[in-house]
Amino acid sequence: MQFCLRRLVWLAITLWVVFTITFTLMRAVPGGPFDKEKSVPPEIRHNLERRYNLDKSPWQQYWLEMERIALHGDLGYCMNIGDYSVNTVVRQGLPISAALGVLALSFAVGLGLITGVVSAAYRGSAADVLLRLAATVGIALPSFVVAGICILLFVFVVPLFPAAGWGDWRQLVLPAFCLGAPYAAEVARISRTSMLDALSHDYIRTAQAKGVPPVRVLLVHGLRNALLPVVSFLGPAAAGVLTGSLVVEQIFAIPGLGTYFVTAALLRDWTVSMGVVLVYTLVLYTLNFLVDLSYAFLDPRVKLE
């Protein structure tokens, strides 16, 4: 309980620090939200700025914005898509990013664990070398290359999946695969190493000596102990999947939040940038918290404090 409370206080502090840094950085970069190719007459510009409190001093803006976000949970109106509040954008985009993230991660963990365990069980065999090679390639290849190859193969050569879009499960398969591939490779490497470590312990030999079936030795005695590093990796992996989905979202035209994370900054859409950064901070903090919490369930040696 105390652990949760302390985490909550730290969350508030983290959000505040992130807010302050984002606020300062956005205003330090040259160019403002209303710098368009066709420049705006001063009167109109002034009115646009007033709508977003930009006519006030930076200090006033800072306090007003903090008050609005902290007290009302209101992230303001988008500067670029003026029709929508940032809250609506997040409400529409976050579930999509989350769905994509869940699939990508399940795929990463599923495939990663299987290859990791197989690699470890047949250590040194041709299968092991091949899988490890695949994992290295998976980590090294950027997602746009994977996406390009996938589209070429599964959209144009063998038309199995649609090229892009959102709404149908078939439209999810390729983007989730491309997004998850580097993490699958990472999981495979981690699980192989920790599996090898677990298998070298005395209790494994004892189990084998007792005549426990090899599969059971591997999956119950070995895997259960090898799982912890994989779980720790889930926190950073979730962060990577959420914030790194820009390329995959653009290539597959998926209306998730990942794109805003980058484009809003490029367009100087200050409200959206702020909103997305804060929402991501909140989500990632929560995920890391859940990972920490799960240690206590997975490993009897861990105590929450």
Add this chain to the structure above:
Amino acid sequence: MAAARRSLFPWIAAIGVVFAIGWAVQGTHLAPADFTFCNGTEVKSLDPLIVTGQPENNMVNALFEGLIRWDPHTLQPTPGVAESWEISDDRRTYTYHIRESARWSDGSPVTADDFRYALRRILDPRTAGQYAYQAWYVKNARRYNGGGRAVRPGDLVEVELNLPPDAINTLRGEVLRGKLVRIEGADGKPMEGDALAVAVKDESIKLESWTFVVDLDGRERAFCYLDDAPASRTTPPGGVRWCRQVLLDFREVGVEVIDPHTLRHTLENPTPFFLTLLGFYPLFPVNGRCVEKFGSPQWTYPENIVCNGPFVPLFRRIRDRTRLVKNDRYWDHDNVRLSTVDVLAVESVTTALNLYLTGKSDWNYDVPAPALKRLLHADPPRTDINPFPLLNTYFYMVNTTRKPLDDVRVRRALSLALDRKEITEGFLGCGERIAYSLTPPGLPGYDPPQCAPENLAEARRLLAEAGYPEGRGFPTFTILYNTHETHQAIAQLIRKQWQRGLGITVRSRNEEFVTSLSSQRQLNYDISRRGWVGDYPDPNTFLDMYVTGGEQNNTGWGRPEYDRLIAAAAEEADPVARFKLLADAERMLMDELPIIPIYFYVSKNLVKPYVRGFYNNMQDAHHVRAIWIDREGTTPSPFSRVQP
């Protein structure tokens, strides 16, 4: 931690994962629309008075209609909401007759008041419409739009009082009308004449510090600007009332409702392209009852919006798609043949191309350059692609405040040393045309004056004359371009051409788009890449940028004679004489070269062979209302360059 609970954990986690995956893959099935097109980035709004930009143009044109509409083929103004109109002999008064059958999507008639309401709304400084200046051709519109900075003592003004801070944001406060007596500055002293003229231009002065004294029915009353929220909390100093804003009396603006179906505009100047402009969304009507009931932007949500165009929005998913359905109350609904349209928001042009190639999109208006080249030269020739010259110019602007670029001989030498053909044919290769003028050719009646074509010997001679024989002693300068593959490649080509031809050292640097705009505005560059898209089919849209100190000038160049020509052209009623004045101005621009034209863009439409009612035109304006589908191919396609 009890062992029992711990042993439950894997099961709970497993169930959680299964549910999460189940939730993630549950889809929403959507039947394809009759016509689907990729519309670039997500539109910023559906409110015609607020938006700017190409995707918005396509969307808003499907939802609203102005007094006139453009013929989809020739772009000539044809009757829209107005079934007919009269133009006075001095070409300053336009009277329109609004058709009885024009209806809003809620069934109410479209009236002259709706147009007056929309014009006032876009001109209201509080609306912050970025395209408000498109309405400035109407008499006094610019002054109304200028708000408190544009009124002068003696003007008839309207004072808008504050509303409670939680009032719907599109409502106006109570309006008091009177005559402006004087404006007092922050020090309480009246400001007049030149002092006032200087003060209103100084953006560091806040209007809130001024006091506007207005004569209301013989009594002088003082007003100060304050936003609604602080105005509801604070009592003003003695004798002063808070107000939202002080504007020129809207009755002074040249728009008049004669009866519900007759509207009259009085213009500032005879504006030959005004009729065309009426088909452009900043001058579209909006439904005031809807706007004021829901407020902005909520009134544009599909469940609230009331529009008068061929389609209405059914739903809108941000950065995914907006589905439009046919508006049965549109006056010309018999000629709208599509019943559903999907407008896709696809940011990546490559993705859009994939969607098009897999049959998920029927029209793309942008294609990645390398793909375009391949599609264009495919064998057998494709029927679905046909690049067309546009009213868009690609040029370099020169910072004429920096040495040695302030010397016209240097600028001419730079232009003469350019091999534009290497750029258009060697690199671009999609039918782009070489530009020797700022205004693209093809505007009826206007033959743009040109700068001299490539001539290396002459370029070297001019450079030597300017004091840099064979480029010796010429300072290094930098080409600035906004980050983009095409701009980068062109900058490299030009850099090499100048280095090779003139013996000068040129560097290039890129800045991300918004940063480059701000550099241009602050004249923080030597030579910078720029593109300009004509807003309306008239040379003025290009030429009036370069008046001294113009918003878009950004070159530091200015000539009183040029300003005079542009101003005289604005007042000239005779179209031939007007084009002569504009041509004289462009001649001057092409002699002095504060900008160096490079090439004219071409359109990049990909249109499925079964699409009909789609035509190439120089503004790349395509109206969904005219489009229909002919899958059997019984009629010829007006778009295709090769007939199957």
